[in-house]
Amino acid sequence: MKIDIVNTNGESLGRSIELPSDVFGVEPNEHAVYLAVKHYLKNQRQGTHKAKERSEVAGSTRKIKRQKGTGTARFGDIKNPIFRGGGRIFGPRPRSYNSKLNSKLKVVARNSALSSKAQNGKVSVVEDFTLEQPSTKSFMEIISNLKLNGEKVLMVTGDYDKNLYLSGRNNQKVRVVESRNLNTYEIMNAGVLLFAESAIQGISSAENN
Structure with a gap:
């Protein structure tokens, strides 16, 4: 699959890039995506919940009333x-929700998610660029030039x-990640994937590692 490369003004550069078919052209495996997303969300849980049980509550240990003869239920x-x-x-006790997922299954799930986005036309490629200094205004101007305003954008560098x-970081609808840190949950959670030109090669390398 070929896709046109644009600059930060949203103008076509007159050239395109071939998306690796083994990453962006596979048949999506929905169950693998489900397992990967569930695995990611489980690992985000802190597991610090705690409720006091009987032995931890402050109070007297005196028996409230005698065991027999009251005509009512017995109490301690x-x-x-x-x-x-x-x-x-x-009650809930502190515990770990971490789980493990086969590394090959993670790759299948990620590639399935990427292929699904590509098939639905939700993948764009922009030439490599940077900013002289952090500027949310400048960054959002670029997003606007690319006609991605209002979209939930995941930019991959x-x-x-x-x-x-x-x-x-200051915009809730935009997230910037490195290609090597790209995961299935973030791909599925995004509305549009915006790849820097060099990130395509980074994804191919991650596939081979």
């Missing part, structure tokens, strides 16, 4: 979970560019 101390202010029964990263 005031920390009993059925009382207001008592401990929580089977070949190498880490601090100025571009800081410039895009």
Whole structure:
């Protein structure tokens, strides 16, 4: 699949780039994408939730009333979970939600997501550029020139560019990542993928590693 390369003004440069067919031209595997997205979201969870159980609640351990002869149910101390202010029964405890995913499956899922975006015309390529200093205004002007205003844009660069990263960080609808850090969740979460020209080669290299 060939795609035209444009400059930061949104004008065609009169040349195109061939998107690697083994990355952008595969048959999307929806189940692999599902597993990769679930894996990513699970690993984002901190697992620091905690509720106090009966042994951790502050309160007297004195038995409220005698065991028999009252005609009502038996009770222990005031920390009993059925009382207001008592401990929580089977409350959440700190735990790790991290999971592992086969590396080959990750590649299949990522390529499936990229192919799906390419098939739907949601991939654009811009010539390599940088900013002299971090400037959200300048960065968003480029996004506007590319007619991507209002879109959820994921810009993929070949190498880490601090100025571009800081410039895009202030806009909730824009995210800048390196090609080597591109993952399935971010691809599927974006409306449009904007690749720097050098990032295409970076994705091909990541495939071979």
